[in-house]
Amino acid sequence: MKYISTRGGMEPQSFSDILLEGLAPDGGLAIPQSYPHITAEKLEQWRALSYDELAFEILSLFIDDIPAEDLRALTQAAYNPELFVGDSMVPVKALQGDMALLGLSQGPTLAFKDMAMQFLGQVFEYVLEKRDSRINILGATSGDTGSAAEYALRGKRRVNVFMLSPYGRMSAFQRAQMYSLQDENIHNLSVKGVFDDCQDIVKQLAGDLDFKQSMSLGAVNSINWARIAAQVVYYFWGWLRATTAAEQTVSFAVPSGNFGNILAGHIARQMGLPIARLVLATNENNVLEEFFRTGVYRPRSSENTYATSSPSMDISRASNFERFVFDLVGRDSVKLNALWDQLATQGYFDLSDMKPFFEVDYGFVAGQSAHANRVSTIAEVYKETGVLIDPHTADGVKVARDFVQPGIPMLVLETALPAKFSETIEEAIGQPAPVPEHLQHLNDLPQRVVEMDADVAQVRAYMESNA
Numbered sequence: 001m002k003y004i005s006t007r008g009g010m011e012p013q014s015f016s017d018i019l020l021e022g023l024a025p026d027g028g029l030a031i032p033q034s035y036p037h038i039t040a041e042k043l044e045q046w047r048a049l050s051y052d053e054l055a056f057e058i059l060s061l062f063i064d065d066i067p068a069e070d071l072r073a074l075t076q077a078a079y080n081p082e083l084f085v086g087d088s089m090v091p092v093k094a095l096q097g098d099m100a101l102l103g104l105s106q107g108p109t110l111a112f113k114d115m116a117m118q119f120l121g122q123v124f125e126y127v128l129e130k131r132d133s134r135i136n137i138l139g140a141t142s143g144d145t146g147s148a149a150e151y152a153l154r155g156k157r158r159v160n161v162f163m164l165s166p167y168g169r170m171s172a173f174q175r176a177q178m179y180s181l182q183d184e185n186i187h188n189l190s191v192k193g194v195f196d197d198c199q200d201i202v203k204q205l206a207g208d209l210d211f212k213q214s215m216s217l218g219a220v221n222s223i224n225w226a227r228i229a230a231q232v233v234y235y236f237w238g239w240l241r242a243t244t245a246a247e248q249t250v251s252f253a254v255p256s257g258n259f260g261n262i263l264a265g266h267i268a269r270q271m272g273l274p275i276a277r278l279v280l281a282t283n284e285n286n287v288l289e290e291f292f293r294t295g296v297y298r299p300r301s302s303e304n305t306y307a308t309s310s311p312s313m314d315i316s317r318a319s320n321f322e323r324f325v326f327d328l329v330g331r332d333s334v335k336l337n338a339l340w341d342q343l344a345t346q347g348y349f350d351l352s353d354m355k356p357f358f359e360v361d362y363g364f365v366a367g368q369s370a371h372a373n374r375v376s377t378i379a380e381v382y383k384e385t386g387v388l389i390d391p392h393t394a395d396g397v398k399v400a401r402d403f404v405q406p407g408i409p410m411l412v413l414e415t416a417l418p419a420k421f422s423e424t425i426e427e428a429i430g431q432p433a434p435v436p437e438h439l440q441h442l443n444d445l446p447q448r449v450v451e452m453d454a455d456v457a458q459v460r461a462y463m464e465s466n467a
C-alpha cells in the first residue's frame, strides 16, 4: 500500500513516511493509490472480532510498513476498554424505528475524535522511536480537537504538545478537561485573544521554515491520514452490529464539518462495505450541504461563518473534501488541480453536471439543521426514547429522518456526549446533562496552564525553552 497526492506531484510513499506530514509537498492530500477490497466472506469472518481486533485487520490493509505483531500491540493499546467508558466500547443504541446511534463518544474527551486520536498517539510514538526522532505538536483549539490530541499524546515519549486556547472563551468543562492534565509533555497556553488569534500565531510559527525545522514542528489536524484510516474501522463495526447477513445494507448519518468523519464512510463504501446511503448533515454553516444539493462548492470567509450551538461543525471550508473530489473526478489530478485553481481565483467550482452520480455512485445525500431543529430534536428523542443526545448528534438525527428507507438500519454517528454542551441541553429539556461519574470531580482538580498575550514572540520563546 503506497500513498500518492491528490495533486499528482508526489512519488508514492509508505504509511510511515506520510504519517508525520501535513500537506503533501505539492499542496495536496495523501491518499492510497487504490482502496483495498473486502469480500463478503471476509466481512462474515470479522463478525466475532473485538473492536481492537477489527481495527488491526482494517488498519493492516492501509499500513504495510509496520510488522503485524507491532501493529496489533498498537491497536490493543489504543482501543483498550479501560479508556472507553461503558459496557461496550462502541455501542449501538436503538432510537425510533430503523434508527439507532453508533456510540463513538465513550473515550476520554467524550467526543468521536478520540476514536482516531488514540490510535494516532500510539502510532506516532512508535514511528518516532523507530526513526529516533522527536516532534513538537503545535495547535490551536476552541475545544474538541485540542483536548482529544492532548489525551492521546499525554505521557508519550518524543512528543511535546503546545496547544493554544483562547483565554476566557472556553467552557468550564473544557478548561477543566484540558488544563487538569499534569503530564510534562503537555503545554496548555491560554492566549489573551480569540480563537482566530491563536490560529494566526500557529500559522505564523508554522510558516517560519527555520523555526519549523529546528523545532521539528508537526500538527495533528483533521487532514492527517492516520486519523481517516482509523475512522474507517467504526463504519465496519457499525455494519457488523446492525446486520446478520452479507447482503444487508446499512445507512450512516454523519454530523459533518471538515468532512473527515464522512470521508472515512466513503472509503469504507469504496472498499465494498454494503452501505446504502451516506447522509451528510450540516448546521447553518452548510457549505457541504449546498455542494451535495447543487454541485457547487463555495467555501465561505470566516466573517460568513456562524457561531452555532453545534460549534465543532462551524467550518468555512472542509479541509478533507479534496480527497472525495479526487475520487469523484476519476482520480484525475489534472482535473483536480484545475478545480482548486478555480477555487483560488474565483472562490468556487461547479460540478453540477456530476450531481446525478452523487447518490447513485457514491450514496451521498445531504441536509441541514438550524438551532431550533436541534433543540426540538433533542427534546423529542429524549421524550420518546429516554436517550439524551448532544447538539451535533441532533443535527445527524434531524437530517437522517428525511432519508430513512424501510428495512434499512440508519446509524447516526454520535459525535459527542451531551455533558459537553449542557447549555443547549438545558434549553431543550429544562435540566442540565448528566456528567459521567468518572468526570464529576474534574472541576476540583488542580489546573496546569500558562497565560500569555496574543504575541508570536512570547509563544515562540515559551516553546524554545520548553521543547
Ligand SMILES: *Cc1c(COP(=O)(O)O)cnc(C)c1O
Pocket (backbone or CB within 6 Å): 111, 112, 113, 144, 145, 222, 255, 256, 257, 258, 259, 260, 261, 262, 312, 313, 392, 415, 416
Ligand atoms: C469534529 C466534530 C464534528 C465534525 O467532524 P468532521 O470530521 O470535521 O466532519 C462533528 N461533531 C463533533 C462533536 C466534532 O467534534
